[in-house]
Amino acid sequence: MEMCGSVGIHCEVVRGCLKTPSEELHDIVAEPEPRPNHWWNAVIVDGEWRIVDCALASPSHPKRSLLSAAGQTQAESHFFLIRPSEACFTHIPQLPEQQHIVPPVTNEVLAALPCACPPYFRSGLQLIDFDTTLLNLENLEMAHVKIEVAEDLECVAEVEVRGFIHDADGDVFEGGDVVRKPALAQPEWLGGRKHYIVKAVLPGDEGRGVLKVYAGKKGLMHSLKSNPHPLALALPLTHTGQNPPYDFLTRHPTPHAQRHDLYVAQPQCRKLVANNTFVFSIRQHPSSLSAAANAGPMMAGGPGSHSRAPSRNGAASPNPYMRPTSAMSNMSVSAAGSNFSAPSSNTSSSSSGNNGGHGNSNKPAKLAIQSPSGRIIRLVRKQEQMASSGKEEDGDGTVWETVVKLSERGVWRALVLADRSARWCVFGEWECV
Known part of the structure; x- marks a missing residue:
């Protein structure tokens, strides 16, 4: 803020909550005054409000690797001059007027938004007909998400949950291991536009998990064992009721x-x-x-x-x-x-x-x-x-x-x-x- 003021740029300090892919914010936003866990800046450039998060752009920030795939020797350019309508997927200001969205959005709505990482905006991805009820599963339901992508992109999806451990007495508690289960992500064309249909279920009876969607240039992925694409979108999944084992085709x-x-x-x-x-x-x-x-x-x-x-x-x-x-x-x-x-x-x-009148029955x-x-x-x-x-x-x-x-x-x-x-x-x- 002091550097911007020295060159005549209007800048303010914003206190709020930073949302990461595996973090639940429902308890935080439910409070009358949410406790801030992160600070950033809002500036006016060319007559428009923009969000600047220098701390998160730095490789030294402990949570930067959760949101960005940039190298450890470079800053993440996405967090400089972000549009408020894009920053709201990960940054929730404590004061509604500091969202710089007209009209302001409630904290409950901002917390319910999926966590969109820089590749989501760089690749031009767009959720189609998204609703939070798609992520709250009961019994035999599965998550069904549709994403519009560019023609030269491909998506890979997986579900990540915390593993559970059974002790000698039969009690169940959360362990430190992370269990990953492949989701089904397939391309489909509708009305001349390319979409990815993502279907996912939780691995077991964990109750909570995160559906992670990775996006990148088509053809770069050569094996299921190595995913070269960065994380683009993270959606929290919840499940209640029975959850029998189910696997999608590979x-x-x-x-x-x-x-x-x-x-x-x-x-x-x-x-x-x-x-x-x-x-x-x-x-x-x-x-x-x-x-x-x-x-x-x-x-x-x-x-x-x-x-x-x-x-x-x-x-x-x-x-x-x-x-x-x-x-x-x-x-x-x-x-x-x-x-x-x-x-x-x-x-x-x-x-x-329609195909030029060719014919070859064999x-x-x-x-x-x-x-x-x-x-x-x-x-x-x-x-x-x-x-x-x-x-x-x-x-x-x-x-x-x-x-x-x-x-x-x-x-x-x-x-x-x-x-x-x-x-x-x-x-x-x-x-x-």
Whole structure:
């Protein structure tokens, strides 16, 4: 404040509460006068209020690593001149007028907001239809969160809880270990916009946990064992009632198959019972890495067209009616790219017209299911344009399905053909028991 005053910048000191991803603030904000645990500044620059938190930007702050992935030798630039509407996700002023939000928001609402870290704003993520009731689970409910992302981003999610220990007398108390359980985060296209659908449950009967969503450039993650993306969003989960064990299917990163976005519609549970028949359904959409250079702007006024169709960087989003490039087929897989693949025999004549009128009834499926013994079961394209139904919630792209009776116990895998080679890549796993 003294430095700003010396150069004629209006500045004030703000006392309040700093919210970190794993911290509960309900007890603090419930008090008549919440106890401040952090101080920061508010300045006026170019006629607008901005938030400056020099302490949290410093690598020496003990809580900086919880909110930022910046290195230990550099300051976190996000905490300089933050908009008040962005700072309120982590900073709760003691005085409502120091929020510099018109009208001021109650402390209970600010505490209920998810903890948004710097990558959330840098990557342009946006929660869609968010409500705190989505995070308060009962019995067999699961958390279901939708996040809008840029075309070249991917998200990874997990649930983090404090482990419990049973002593010799049967008493249960919280231990010092942290238990992490993978959540199901899958890309889906709706109205020409890319979303990530995140589903999560708590590992056991802990009652409380944190759903953490990591975001970064698509293709950087090569293995489930190492996550290169920084933390973007943290949402507190609570659960009451019975919570039987449940695991989602394992989604593997596919660095060699980046020209499409795949959403496993069913089955989404990891364990499947043998000698039962299951419908394997995959939704496919060409990703921006392949379609942005080839697909023109979306058809004006057509199903799925949207006033927000252009992406955040100004480029048009991929055309949901355009077939993915032939890197997923057996026609031409040159590194320089090729023409769009031909529709299969079960595609209607109208769908063929949208794809340039090509035809090849012998073209194999691009997606498949592999049995534990290695048998390959091709998926068949069932629906060319999900958005053709006129319902935006149906999504964009293509539906691939196959019906399989699981007669083999072991690991069943979902396969997709690589971009530039005739090799299968594993993007999903189930366990038949």
